[in-house]
Amino acid sequence: MDPRFVGIPDLAEAPSAPSVAVVVDVMRAFTVAAWAFDRGAEKIVLAGSLDEALALKARHPDWVALKDGPAAPGFDAVNSPGLLRSVDLGGRTVVQKTTAGTVGALAVKDASLVLCAGFVVAEATAxxxxxxxxxxxxxxxxxxxxxxxxxxxxxxxxxxxVTEARTDAGGFLRRAAGSRAAAELAEGVRQGVHPDDVALCLEADRFPFAMVAALEGSLMVLRPRAVPAPAGEVPV
Incomplete structure (x- = not known):
């Protein structure tokens, strides 16, 4: 496999959509998404703007709308795994709008396969x-x-x-723990934060599913996909 690592601005300059895209947002969009599925959410609609998220919520009052930053009128939750892990989302639809993660997923919506990931679903994604x-x-x-x-x-x-299934996560997690985002969360620079958020974002391979995003009508919808370990594979 030939991996290519790009930022969101690079996608605007690409001549065509990638065939397979893995959109990574560790702190915190796709850690939150994984927790939402663990708490029972059926699907997550990735909104392109706060106004779109609020409009979807207005049309579907039973949906759960969440955003980055502090709590705001019209939104039910904030983009924090520590706060979301105690919420019962059984059978619910979540509308998610974040600064980076949802933007990245929407930027590659025309790819044949779009996966959204953080450390918590890394092995299932691989x-x-x-x-x-x-x-x-x-x-x-x-x-x-x-x-x-x-x-x-x-x-x-x-x-x-993907190519070396027994690769240890330790060094990669230490890099993430030393990142600016981790420091800002730990120091309270960002709003809508739980004290456990950094630790929850750095739990490698916690969940046994990958997260696949695809267009359903006009909406980009994220759903979990179970990825069983092959017979005889020993967990790392």
Whole structure:
């Protein structure tokens, strides 16, 4: 597999959509998405703007709308895994709008396969990529215009796991733990934060599913996809 690592601005200059894209947002969009599925959410609609999220919520009052930053009128939750992990989302639809993660996913909506990932679903994501046997995979490093070390570390970890299934997560997690995003969350620079958010974002391979985004009508919808371990594979 030939991995390519790009930021969101790079996608605008590409002549065509990538065939396979892995959109990485560790802190915190796709950690939150994974927790939402763990808490029972059926699907996540990735909104292109706060106004779109609010409009979807207005049309579907039973949907759960969440955003980055502090709580705001019209939104039910904030983009924090620590806060979301105690919420019952059984059978619900979540509308998610974040600064980087949802933007990155929408930027590659025309790809034949779009996976959204953080460390918590890294192995399942790598396993799905192994089954696809794709020659080229574009990893979208969403934070800081492609320079966010927590996202790049996660993208590189997933890429390595595709070809070397026993790759250890330790060094990649240490890079992410030392990132600017981790420091800002720990120091309270960002709003809508739980004290456990950084630790929850750095739990490698916690969930056994990958997250696949695809257009359903006019909406980009994220759903979990179970990726069982091959028979005889020993967990790392």
């Amino acid at each position: 396993r799905l990529l192994r089954t696809r046997r794709s020659d080229s995979v574009t990893f979208v490093v969403t934070g800081d215009d492609g320079r966010a070390d927590e996202d790049l570390a996660c993208a590189e970890y997933i890429a390595r796991r």
